[in-house]
Amino acid sequence: MASNRSLVTTYADDVKLWRTGGDWAGLAAILLAYLIVPHVVTSDFWLGILNYAGILAIGAIGLNLLTGYTGQASLGHAFFLGVGAYTAGYFGGQYTQSKEFSFFGLFSVEGPLPMPVWIVLAAVIGALIGALVGPFALRLRGNYLAVVSVGLVFVGTHIFKSWSSVTGGRSNLQVDPVSTIGSLDFRDLNVLGSQYTKQQGMFFLIWFMVLIVALLSKNIVRSRPGRAMQAVRDRDIAAEIIGVDTARYKIQAFAVSSAIAAVAGALMMNYEQFASPDRWDLFLSIQFVAIIIVGGVGTIFGSIIGAVTIWATPEVVKWLTGSGYMPYIYETGGSINRSDSAMVPVLLGTIGLGLVAVAVWRWTAGSRSVAIATGVLGLVALLGIPFGDTAIIGVDQFNGILFGALIVLFLLVEPRGLAAVWIRIKNSFRMWPFSY
Amino acid sequence: MSTTLLEVSDITLRFGGVTAINDVSFSVDEGELFAIIGPNGAGKTSMFNCLNGVYRPQQGTILLNGENIIGYKPTRIAKLGIARTFQNLGLFTNLNVVDNLMLGRHMHMKSGFLSAAVWFGRTRNEEIAQREACEEVMRLLELEPYRNTLVGLLPYGVQKRLELGRALAMEPRILLLDEPVAGMNHEETEDMARYLLEIRGQLNTTMIMVEHDMPFVMDLADRVMAIDFGQRIAIGTPEQVRTDPAVVAAYLGGDQ
Numbered sequence: 001m002a003s004n005r006s007l008v009t010t011y012a013d014d015v016k017l018w019r020t021g022g023d024w025a026g027l028a029a030i031l032l033a034y035l036i037v038p039h040v041v042t043s044d045f046w047l048g049i050l051n052y053a054g055i056l057a058i059g060a061i062g063l064n065l066l067t068g069y070t071g072q073a074s075l076g077h078a079f080f081l082g083v084g085a086y087t088a089g090y091f092g093g094q095y096t097q098s099k100e101f102s103f104f105g106l107f108s109v110e111g112p113l114p115m116p117v118w119i120v121l122a123a124v125i126g127a128l129i130g131a132l133v134g135p136f137a138l139r140l141r142g143n144y145l146a147v148v149s150v151g152l153v154f155v156g157t158h159i160f161k162s163w164s165s166v167t168g169g170r171s172n173l174q175v176d177p178v179s180t181i182g183s184l185d186f187r188d189l190n191v192l193g194s195q196y197t198k199q200q201g202m203f204f205l206i207w208f209m210v211l212i213v214a215l216l217s218k219n220i221v222r223s224r225p226g227r228a229m230q231a232v233r234d235r236d237i238a239a240e241i242i243g244v245d246t247a248r249y250k251i252q253a254f255a256v257s258s259a260i261a262a263v264a265g266a267l268m269m270n271y272e273q274f275a276s277p278d279r280w281d282l283f284l285s286i287q288f289v290a291i292i293i294v295g296g297v298g299t300i301f302g303s304i305i306g307a308v309t310i311w312a313t314p315e316v317v318k319w320l321t322g323s324g325y326m327p328y329i330y331e332t333g334g335s336i337n338r339s340d341s342a343m344v345p346v347l348l349g350t351i352g353l354g355l356v357a358v359a360v361w362r363w364t365a366g367s368r369s370v371a372i373a374t375g376v377l378g379l380v381a382l383l384g385i386p387f388g389d390t391a392i393i394g395v396d397q398f399n400g401i402l403f404g405a406l407i408v409l410f411l412l413v414e415p416r417g418l419a420a421v422w423i424r425i426k427n428s429f430r431m432w433p434f435s436y
Numbered sequence: 437m438s439t440t441l442l443e444v445s446d447i448t449l450r451f452g453g454v455t456a457i458n459d460v461s462f463s464v465d466e467g468e469l470f471a472i473i474g475p476n477g478a479g480k481t482s483m484f485n486c487l488n489g490v491y492r493p494q495q496g497t498i499l500l501n502g503e504n505i506i507g508y509k510p511t512r513i514a515k516l517g518i519a520r521t522f523q524n525l526g527l528f529t530n531l532n533v534v535d536n537l538m539l540g541r542h543m544h545m546k547s548g549f550l551s552a553a554v555w556f557g558r559t560r561n562e563e564i565a566q567r568e569a570c571e572e573v574m575r576l577l578e579l580e581p582y583r584n585t586l587v588g589l590l591p592y593g594v595q596k597r598l599e600l601g602r603a604l605a606m607e608p609r610i611l612l613l614d615e616p617v618a619g620m621n622h623e624e625t626e627d628m629a630r631y632l633l634e635i636r637g638q639l640n641t642t643m644i645m646v647e648h649d650m651p652f653v654m655d656l657a658d659r660v661m662a663i664d665f666g667q668r669i670a671i672g673t674p675e676q677v678r679t680d681p682a683v684v685a686a687y688l689g690g691d692q
């Protein structure tokens with residue numbers, strides 16, 4: 001095994017996904033985390049956040065294949081989550097015991113169908129609808145595509161509301177898709193004598209799917225179709241003249257992206273056991289765009305850390321607010337005057353002094369603008385100490401602003417997202433102690 | 437005697453009121469290095485765009501091995517064996533050198549989304565096999581030191597060379613080179629001449645080259661065609677074209 005990527009000896013080594021000792025350590029860490037997290041983080045609250053973030057991560061990987069790798073912006077992603085959700089509800093739903101599914105008159109099976117089947121069906125139906133819609137959407141370029149794809153969300157919501165035999169229509173759909181593989185019931189998991197809660201079981205299921213979708217997607221982007229997608233993104237005329245059929249790859253990328261979105265939607269239905277047609281709205285689409293911007297456009301890994309960041313940040317703010325740790329912020333529906341916790345002045349003082357210290361450090365290092373910005377923030381925090389228990393903004397409003405601020409911050413400061421930040425950190429350790 | 441590989445007859449290309457190419461004909465033999473010269477705006481790049489299907493001329497025929505390729509899409513023409521480099525570089529700058537070369541091998545590969553997602557089996561074997569073809573190109577053009585470098589970070593001269601490499605990786609029957617040494621210093625120009633000679637020697641690839649650097653053209657080309665304002669003004673051996681009164685006039689009157 002080569003210890004360093006620039007010292008690879010054969011091509012077989014070179015095409016390996018895990019090449020160096022560091023790569024293998026990373027894989028081991030991921031697998032260990034997968035097994036350990038649900039044992040350590042046992043609270044339903046925190047596991048719930050991770051589970052929902054995992055579902056978003058899968059959807060975000062799908063959008064990143066289309067937008068990040070193929071360069072086609074889309075705001076229609078939420079529609080395909082809806083498609084997947086109702087596919088799962090229809091084929092896997094347990095409230096429809098006596099249902100019989102006839103496949104093109106060729107054969108028929110008794111419902112509900114097993115989990116692997118409804119997951120695959122969601123992917124297939126998502127891909128088919130994506131391939132059907134793709135040619136219309138992809139005649140348009142760049143921003144036009146983004147605008148028109150919004151229409152998909154509105155048309156979709158309308159269809160979901162009207163087609164009530166499948167979607168429950170306005171009265172919403174409550175289902176309980178089969179959530180078992182063999183003897184493993186992920187809602188009531190019992191392995192090797194250990195009993196797990198629903199959230200723990202869901203963690204194992206959802207994050208298993210995250211890892212699988214990430215691996216399959218990584219394989220796509222590192223081989224022929226993925227390179228073709230990136231060629232389409234970077235220079236479409238050059239792509240054509242080397243024999244890459246750009247129209248075909250755009251449609252295929254759209255289909256694959258829709259298939260993955262549908263899998264995320266199916267898992268969401270399975271997780272929430274409930275779906276309303278308004279669930280698959282423009283805001284959900286925008287959330288996915290925010291995830292790939294913050295996580296890193298054109299990276300699989302970034303889709304995952306972006307999803308966790310975008311989903312967990314407001315939840316953590318809410319939790320801190322509820323626990324009385326957030327200065328200036330009040331709980332929506334709660335009282336404006338928080339119970340006075342000694343934590344607030346301590347927190348403000350620590351943050352304020354920390355920021356001022358960073359400001360001084362950056363000033364001496366010569367980056368004046370960063371120094372001024374952090375200095376002002378630090379002073380605001382310090383000046384707030386006497387007023388720390390006077391809340392001025394509701395937590396939902398604050399989270400709305402935070403959501404926008406995160407997007408703008410990354411677009412301006414690090415357009416390549418958290419993934420690029422992570423790589424910088426990793427590289428500074430890679431050659432250690434021989435960093436030069 | 438050599439056989440004709442490409443036969444261009446009476447090509448006319450207009451953009452609205454502008455006639456970029458006006459009734460131009462020429463033919464290129466198998467294994468030949470044919471050069472097109474002419475002042476800026478003469479229509480040289482437009483001719484390349486007609487040859488690989490980016491533009492569709494209003495009039496004329498382009499016979500590749502006897503088959504009229506006018507109206508074919510660029511991808512189809514690529515499959516028939518016409519490769520090209522761009523005057524202003526057409527590389528995929530967010531990918532590394534190997535990936536750019538592998539994209540040159542795109543037509544020689546088969547993996548679709550499903551087999552790629554599975555990876556093991558067809559896709560892995562294909563990746564390894566095609567990697568070797570790319571290594572050969574890198575060896576020929578001395579690109580090995582840059583193997584994993586992001587293309588956007590490479591010096592201009594190396595990018596020009598890599599673009600030639602990507603075209604070569606396609607294993608084309610005809611290589612179209614649009615100003616391969618434009619913007620290069622003396623040393624880089626000499627290197628490029630050496631690479632082109634090596635490609636001819638080893639692969640016997642037919643080439644059509646657009647270039648302003650006269651000594652470069654005179655040294656390398658078998659035959660030269662001069663165009664001005666979209667019209668052919670001379671064709672023949674480098675010596676004939678260089679001393680042709682119309683060519684001399686075009687170059688003195690033009691901006692070169």
Ligand SMILES: Nc1ncnc2c1ncn2[C@@H]1O[C@H](COP(=O)(O)OP(=O)(O)O)[C@@H](O)[C@H]1O
Binds near residue numbers: 451456475479481482
């Ligand atoms: N896409 C286009 N639209 C309009 N005019 C064009 C286009 N491409 C080229 N032309 C015109 O055709 C003429 C020839 O251009 P070009 O082939 O690029 O010249 P050269 O490569 O010889 O310098 C120029 O007058 C140019 O403005």
Ligand SMILES: [Mg+2]
Binds near residue numbers: 480481482523
């Ligand atoms: Mg030109």
